Amino acid sequence: MRTYNRVLAAVIGLVLLAAGVLVAIEIAIAFLGNDPWILPYREWYRDARSDPWTSGAARGLCLTVALVGLALVLSQLIRHRPRTLPLRSTDVATYSVRRRSLEHSVQRTIEHVDGIRDAKVRFDRGAVRVRARSHRQHAGDLEPLVETAVRARLDHLEIDPTPAVRVMLSTRQRRS
Amino acid sequence: MKTPDRLNRVVLSLLGLILLAGGAYGLARGYGAFGDSRADQPVLVESVRTFVGRNDTWFWPVSFVVALLIAYLGYRWLRAQLIPGGRRPTYHVADGRDELVIASAALEAAIATDLEHDHRINAANTRLTAFGDTPELQVTMTVRDDVALQELKHDFETHHLERARSALETTNIRSTVSLNFSGQTERHLN
Numbered sequence A: 001m002r003t004y005n006r007v008l009a010a011v012i013g014l015v016l017l018a019a020g021v022l023v024a025i026e027i028a029i030a031f032l033g034n035d036p037w038i039l040p041y042r043e044w045y046r047d048a049r050s051d052p053w054t055s056g057a058a059r060g061l062c063l064t065v066a067l068v069g070l071a072l073v074l075s076q077l078i079r080h081r082p083r084t085l086p087l088r089s090t091d092v093a094t095y096s097v098r099r100r101s102l103e104h105s106v107q108r109t110i111e112h113v114d115g116i117r118d119a120k121v122r123f124d125r126g127a128v129r130v131r132a133r134s135h136r137q138h139a140g141d142l143e144p145l146v147e148t149a150v151r152a153r154l155d156h157l158e159i160d161p162t163p164a165v166r167v168m169l170s171t172r173q174r175r176s
Numbered sequence B: 001m002k003t004p005d006r007l008n009r010v011v012l013s014l015l016g017l018i019l020l021a022g023g024a025y026g027l028a029r030g031y032g033a034f035g036d037s038r039a040d041q042p043v044l045v046e047s048v049r050t051f052v053g054r055n056d057t058w059f060w061p062v063s064f065v066v067a068l069l070i071a072y073l074g075y076r077w078l079r080a081q082l083i084p085g086g087r088r089p090t091y092h093v094a095d096g097r098d099e100l101v102i103a104s105a106a107l108e109a110a111i112a113t114d115l116e117h118d119h120r121i122n123a124a125n126t127r128l129t130a131f132g133d134t135p136e137l138q139v140t141m142t143v144r145d146d147v148a149l150q151e152l153k154h155d156f157e158t159h160h161l162e163r164a165r166s167a168l169e170t171t172n173i174r175s176t177v178s179l180n181f182s183g184q185t186e187r188h189l190n
Helices: A003-033 A043-049 A056-077 A099-112 A142-157 B003-030 B046-054 B056-084 B104-116 B149-168
Strands: A084-086 A093-098 A116-124 A125-135 A164-170 B089-097 B098-103 B123-133 B134-143 B174-183
Touching: A003 A056, A003 B003, A084 A099, A093 A099, A093 B089, A093 B104, A099 A116, A099 A125, A099 A142, A099 B003, A099 B174, A116 A142, A125 A142, A125 B134, A142 B003, B046 B104, B089 B104, B098 B104, B104 B123, B104 B134, B104 B149, B134 B149, B149 B174
Parallel strands: A093 B174, A125 A164, B134 B174
Antiparallel strands: A084 A093, A116 A125, B089 B098, B123 B134
16 A cells, blocks of 8 residues: 555656646746647647537546546555554554564464464454464364464564454365 | 655545546536536636636736646655655764764664674664654564564663664654564574
């Protein structure tokens, strides 16, 4: 989100810069009584005086403007997962951890639990969602073991606020 | 979310709403939502032309200034994306009658090296900016998975940050620390 917005802001900033300078130059040139330099504003003026709001050109322009606006608004409404998660801070420093790094770290913690083959971890909406696969046929107490390991890891890091932990465990299917 | 990112989000949302409202108004007018007679009017109505014609002594100079203002705002916005993290200050430390000027980059490198001498920290990246008059130290550390975090925080605040404070001769430094886990553990390292 952050990168996307920065690229978008840079592009729009560049467009505003170029458009502002260009319009100012055209006004100065017109003031000196010379012909337009780049912007064909005489044609635009003529069209704007003759074309009604019902014309295809006016409708097309309005539709384009509305769609660009809608795309901008929607892109800002889409909720993205945070890049960092806050840790308990002190009076002198604010601490956080990179979400992706933490997901991988918790994943490694789970994969050290005996009976777990692999795991996927996702931090979202204040919760840690774990999908773990076991090479056992019967889960037994693996699910609470995984949950305990994850909680211990999170407690150690002092993530603030402490996220909920949800574990989904799948076991090896018995061959018939 | 940091301030430039919040600003981006607010400005992009506002810009989107303005474009959406303008475009929707034009479409509604073109499809007769405000009556057929208004839909059949030219886009540039007579009253606007008359207004500009009557006031052209000040209208075009004002438009010229507004265009330059828009260009300047666009430049500032563009610059904020290309040089994130705000102003890079230099620090002036008095030493008797002499004055020592410390560039941010020199201090950043010194703090990063200091941090990397700690065996628990695999890599450190620092950035010193100014938040108003208060220096702000942004640190990114890559640490082992099994690092004792309480201890690391304590050591950072009492040793590393303290040294930065003493170099800048100030007690007032804001500090933000972002952690990355390397995937290594002490057992792997031995």
